[in-house]
Amino acid sequence: MDKITSTARLMDAEELAQRQAGEASFLQLPARSSVFAERSMRLRQLASGHAMGKFLQFMAELADAQQRALASFPVVPLPDGEALMQASRLGMPPLPGEHWPRDPAWQQCLRQIATEVLPKAPEGGREVLQDLTQADGEWLEQQADKLLHGVMQGLDMAAAPIIASALQVYWTHLVIAVQEQGAPAGLAEPFGRVDDATACPCCGSRPTASVVKAGAERGGQRYLHCSLCSTQWHMVRIKCTHCESTKGLVYESMAPVDATEEESKGREPVVQAEACSECGHYLKLVHADRDVMAEPVADDLATLTLDLLVAETGLQRHGVNLLLLFGESEEPAPDPELQ
Template identity: 55%
Template sequence: MTSSATVRIMSPEEIAARGGGETPTLRFPERATLFAERAMRLRQLASGHALGDYLRFMADLAHEQHHALQAMPAMALPDAVTIDRAAREGVPPLPLADWPRDPAWRATLRRIATELAQRAPPGARDTLNALAQADDVFLERQADLLLHGLSTGLDLGTAPVVGAALQVHWTHLLLATQAGHQGQGSPFGRIDDETICPCCGGRPTASITRTAGESLGQRYLHCSVCNLEWHMVRGKCPHCLSSKSLSFLALDVADGAAGEEGSGASRATSAKVQAETCDECGHYLKIVHTDRDPFVDPVADDLASLTLDLLVSDTGKQRHGVNFMLLFGEPEPPEPDPQAGGG
């Protein structure tokens, strides 16, 4: 059984009062560890989990992402003029909708699908082999649908693998662009719309609190595509930026020993994964806490807490976060009847 509790966190003013020093605006992923650590976290979460088999399969997928990211070839990157123009216009320099995708992303996808197929169950193996042999037109169409957040026409069975290849591609673009501008100032910074990623314009998967030095529990949004994290003060809705009616929901394990951890509300208050809900816009985004579990990962822990999504959706709230490892689509609209007369 599960239950929920509304919990309180520090306001932006309280955080500022308690946390000395300057909070970094951006946190960049580590090429050598990002996907490897995500794979380990997924395996850890899979133990005894109702979705254990799926979490282990996603761990295999993250493992292949790790190897693919180490082998990415050189590709076109934004030059100084492009970066300067993006900064002046307050937009991401590597926008998902407009930046030309290098064909290398398709090679990454085919390699990931081929490797996964070798140890996947029979049904999934056939799907992965078909994906590895799919033509360029199909792959580019699926990528467009994913990056534009469209479900009509999206192949939900292969979407996690397509999304994984796009994540590798944009994470490489992010890190290669950052590395290419060492000593020239960061090519990435704040943009006009703080609800989207300042590198690629992607929506967050979840947010994560991090403590660094004297900065206590600072909240960062984690990009669903390039894995960049950008700072947003707590006490502000990551969807509509309102601070009027936020609350936090968490799952409380109800079958623990009585008195072991205090009341259910106190256990929910200290949960490592919570849903931040906003009554102003009717959306929510999960938040994971490194001070409560140093191994939390925004993508892995979001996926493993699907029950929390079901609980929050029952309250009428809509999910703001995007997780390519588990996507939901709308049914295809019926084809128009050619025999039907026009009105």
């Protein structure tokens, strides 16, 4: 059993802002060779002895399949120089998840992933995966639209994590390919700051979680991790990731119910929920500075109990994990073995 514990912000807001100003590079783009492989490694580590161990192990298999798909992703259309300039002028992401015209290559990626993980899936999820290997393209596009627009009604909740995994590979490839293509004349970088600081500067999606970095270059800096394209962007730790307020931030974490106060103090949690009393939202904060193996998506999946405990206080989650969705659906209920 677990209980929730709270801590307040320890550093004065202005002091932290001054310390962080100018120190952090704004963007950390995904690495083609390792982005999903690192997630898989962390998921396998977290699965050992975990109550959701079988689920986390399957998610590790899924991440491995994503890594292979990313490594062999075909050439697809990218925004040209004028489109990148226009997005920069408007303060908009150049690869918007809700509006970018998807190339059919993402569907082939989905079928590849579903085929690869099918033999390793729990028995209850194999029918869903088999259906996805042969799914109608128009239906897949409809499901993708719902996922990318955050529409739960009519979304096949059992198939959604696999569909989302292919969309993640596609958008991660797009971001990497645009960066490799380079910026047009007159633009320093193809990606930069956008008007909405709480949304991904590359694709406009919500974050899954934020991560506090370790190491000499970015140690202590907080980055938001995009739920779709794996980009990470800097946001100072004094701000709520939903409303950007610098007031009323509290950090919730889990501790065993039988732990003494002294024992709880001696354990620095790797994952906390950063809760804002101003807007009533929260987002997970993953401390890579406390565990260098921590990975935002993996650690978010492994701390579902924290979401349940925080939700009981009436707070709403700001971010989204596309691999674990909840909501109303007109489709049959998802099989608990897969979702």
